[in-house]
Amino acid sequence: METSKEAQASLQMAAQIGRMTVGELLREQARIRPEAEAVADRGRTLTYAEFNARVNRLTHVLNGAGLRPGERVAMLSENRSEYLELAFAAAKAGLIVCALNWRLTPAELLHCIRLTTPGVLVVSERFAHMAAALDHDCGLVIELGADYDGRLAAQHASEPEIGAEPESGLVIIYTSGTTGMPKGALISHRAEIARLHVNCLDFDLDRTDTFVAWPPLFHMVSMDQSISLLSIGGKVVIIDGFDIDPLLESVERDRQWWLVVMPGMIEPLIREMRARGTRPRGIKRIGAMADLVPRAQLAEITALLQAPYANTFGSTETGLPPLSGGRLAAGEAPSDLGKIQNSLCTFRLVDPEDRDVPDGTPGEVAFRGPTLFSGYWNAPEATARDFRNGWFHMGDMFIRRPDGKYDFVDRVKYLIKSGGENIYPAEIERVLLADHRVADAIVVRAPDETWGEVPVAVIARNDEALTAQELIELCKRNLAGYKRPKAIRFVSVEELPRSTTGKILRHEVERWLR
Numbered sequence: 001m002e003t004s005k006e007a008q009a010s011l012q013m014a015a016q017i018g019r020m021t022v023g024e025l026l027r028e029q030a031r032i033r034p035e036a037e038a039v040a041d042r043g044r045t046l047t048y049a050e051f052n053a054r055v056n057r058l059t060h061v062l063n064g065a066g067l068r069p070g071e072r073v074a075m076l077s078e079n080r081s082e083y084l085e086l087a088f089a090a091a092k093a094g095l096i097v098c099a100l101n102w103r104l105t106p107a108e109l110l111h112c113i114r115l116t117t118p119g120v121l122v123v124s125e126r127f128a129h130m131a132a133a134l135d136h137d138c139g140l141v142i143e144l145g146a147d148y149d150g151r152l153a154a155q156h157a158s159e160p161e162i163g164a165e166p167e168s169g170l171v172i173i174y175t176s177g178t179t180g181m182p183k184g185a186l187i188s189h190r191a192e193i194a195r196l197h198v199n200c201l202d203f204d205l206d207r208t209d210t211f212v213a214w215p216p217l218f219h220m221v222s223m224d225q226s227i228s229l230l231s232i233g234g235k236v237v238i239i240d241g242f243d244i245d246p247l248l249e250s251v252e253r254d255r256q257w258w259l260v261v262m263p264g265m266i267e268p269l270i271r272e273m274r275a276r277g278t279r280p281r282g283i284k285r286i287g288a289m290a291d292l293v294p295r296a297q298l299a300e301i302t303a304l305l306q307a308p309y310a311n312t313f314g315s316t317e318t319g320l321p322p323l324s325g326g327r328l329a330a331g332e333a334p335s336d337l338g339k340i341q342n343s344l345c346t347f348r349l350v351d352p353e354d355r356d357v358p359d360g361t362p363g364e365v366a367f368r369g370p371t372l373f374s375g376y377w378n379a380p381e382a383t384a385r386d387f388r389n390g391w392f393h394m395g396d397m398f399i400r401r402p403d404g405k406y407d408f409v410d411r412v413k414y415l416i417k418s419g420g421e422n423i424y425p426a427e428i429e430r431v432l433l434a435d436h437r438v439a440d441a442i443v444v445r446a447p448d449e450t451w452g453e454v455p456v457a458v459i460a461r462n463d464e465a466l467t468a469q470e471l472i473e474l475c476k477r478n479l480a481g482y483k484r485p486k487a488i489r490f491v492s493v494e495e496l497p498r499s500t501t502g503k504i505l506r507h508e509v510e511r512w513l514r
Helices: 004-017 022-032 048-064 081-093 106-116 125-132 146-153 189-203 220-232 244-253 266-276 295-305 380-386 425-432 468-478 506-512
Strands: 037-041 044-047 072-076 096-099 120-123 140-143 169-175 183-188 210-213 235-238 256-259 283-286 309-311 326-328 346-350 363-368 392-400 406-411 416-418 421-423 438-448 452-461 487-491
Touching (some): 022 048, 037 048, 072 106, 081 096, 096 106, 106 183, 120 125, 183 189, 210 256, 220 256, 244 256, 244 266, 416 438, 421 425, 438 506, 468 487
Parallel strands (some): 037 235, 072 120, 120 140, 452 487
Antiparallel strands (some): 363 392, 392 406, 438 452
């Protein structure tokens, strides 16, 4: 019988031997199936052997730049194969990729960079001028193209020593913050591998599948799914945003795992598919954010693509769990959008005092599971608040039904989801209230046929000369395009409904717009 000391040593040894990281998964795929197609981008396809060799060369570049495990490297680029090369090079070196959102204003981008202090900035030619205008202090800047390729060519393609552990951070995805500035959600190797497992268990992913990464790679949906495919031997087709021609070419050419469609792009996709007579080769599922898509449109797009619609509810912080286990039948307008729980997670619905609520009563989702992120970078108060009492509190309210499904109620912290982007009203209100001619302001969501929801600002003025156009221009100077109010409505201060504590009742204002 082992002594306590020997048992502890055995457990430590087992933990070390049993570890696995994302970079190692790619290395093994390159060894097992070197000639299989890995990444297709702009007319060029890389095999696993070729992709892994480029990843190795980039790993040596980053190590040679003096970066050490746990340090950060930022990426400011449109979708392209180098984005995934950087993700896997960071995975091997033990670095963390800061996936910068190029839609942000310069002030917001600078905030994101200073929050995470990357030592290297990799930037595409398209956004080089944007990076050059920022006082970012990143040290080394590598521009994609001749500079990047030259650095890779100067390195060897040998396998580097793996610098990561399962709990090491791999990527920081920036999420909208309730205080008006983005937060950096740190996602580990453990979380990414667990998300891969959920994709295989609940979403039928296997290595014969193709994923089209057209949503921005600075978002979870493209980053997570691309990592999953390349970790098991599948293929990733990269498209620079919602470009209908290459998207439909892939639909007709590739057997696809999950084609992401969302509010804002479904209607033009339907029109183009009908005009072309597109015939999908085969898609296992489509969709995101079913709640924000008109139900007749759900029926039409699923019929055209001959695939069910994923009835999802997850987050950057949790991945696809906790409530993305359902699907909506192809060709039907659904009568029920109730959500179904995923594998590899558990959660509770709780009241503000963290007590479980009974069926039929709204409660906030308190989550546990291996897909969970590791906290907000350099934001200990926000992390402690959301990780309280041993659970991650998502800020989303659901009702549990007697049949075991869950109905979405609202966001604890009011959130607008517009065309795949998350918008917190506080971000917009902060800008509007900075104008001294604004007595009070509140931003609410309004339904929109194209984007699902859009922000609308309701303003009380203390200067009647203030115009809506002036406020729109103010927002243009301070906010990313998708965050700007799509309409501004003026009211008197007295018309704004308030609680007994003086807070404007957001939901009452929202009802004005219906």
